[in-house]
Amino acid sequence: MLKGSQAANPDLWRRLGQMPEKRVAKTDHVADSVMDETLLAQHTTASVVENKTVVTIDFATTGDWYPCLFGSIGLDEQGQLFFSEGALARLEDDTHLVFKNAPWKNPGFQEALATALRKGGFEANRQWVSLPTQISFSREEITETELNAWKKQTIRECEAFRPERPFACINAHSIDSLKHRIRVEGTSVVPANMLANLLKGSNQLVITSELDEKQWLWLLTELQQLPDGQRPLLFTSVANGSLPLTALFPLTALFPLMALFPLTVEKQFNLKKGH
Known part of the structure; x- marks a missing residue:
């Protein structure tokens, strides 16, 4: 053994x-x-x-x-x-x-x-x-209706977001790395809650991309299991969500993003060509 x-x-x-x-x-x-x-x-x-x-x-x-x-x-x-x-x-x-x-x-x-x-x-x-x-x-099994109701109950309105306060961001790609239960500390490998580590010092969590149903279910379940004092306010900045990119980053910092992802950023700002 x-x-x-x-x-x-x-x-x-x-x-x-x-x-x-x-x-x-x-x-x-x-x-x-x-x-x-x-x-x-x-x-x-x-x-x-x-x-x-x-x-x-x-x-x-x-x-x-x-x-x-x-x-x-x-x-x-x-x-x-x-x-x-x-x-x-x-x-x-x-x-x-x-x-x-x-x-x-x-x-x-x-x-x-x-x-x-x-x-x-x-x-x-x-x-x-x-x-x-x-x-x-x-x-x-959790149904799609139940999951959507859970999301609606958990995600906060944009008015509650405070950009001057610490916040953490995750997306569909980074969320998978948060599922690992170990991390390297010096020369040793130790058990860890990667989501809890990410949220240290932050009481706001922003989702910056679309998540599939399994990712939403994982995230909502993990957040529910956190102690009340460690559970952050949840926001989303995707196109149909509550937060525009300007709430997260200064406008000057978004110009390079507009060059890389023009359609995404235009959708966030509701921009149209010629305006």
Whole structure:
């Protein structure tokens, strides 16, 4: 089993990252996707089953579903390596799992879950982990209407923005880097909440590009989990949002941006050629 007494350094983490992650081998997968769907359907219920232990697994803030279910190498608060168990480990008998916002459209997700059910367990950290008997699960997804209502409730009007106060900006590209749970500190790799680190000293967060539904769900869930004193006011400066670029940057600083992204900036200013 994985254990260690020395803090992980960047080189060790790099070498570990190059090691192939052990997953359910495709050679062990004896059924096709149709048989997987049939097996999963046999364990699926329309709602939570009564008189069962209910465990909810929310994938909204999960970067990779596999470690979430089956476990993976992690770092403790001292920066030491350990094996972090997945949500399917140590389940009681007659457990009902609620898969919330799970990636059911991902064939690998269905295959890995069906294979574990078929075998009655899975291997993790060189040990066999047995799944409980009579396991069942249900699905729970946030709807587009619910997500839009959540966004509307969270995003503030432009009048509340204070440019003289510290603020942080994110976009569709940078948001993915915030999902990492580790960072390099000196010569060591330590666990970290990248979003919380970004927001240190700022009580305003501005989204400067369009986000897809998964990114919105991740961001809103992460913000909801922050303590009240650390939760920022949320604004958006996209074309159909509340903040114009002039609220974020001086006009002189926008001239280079207009040369690079003329259509985007013109839309922000409602400019038209010839005016």
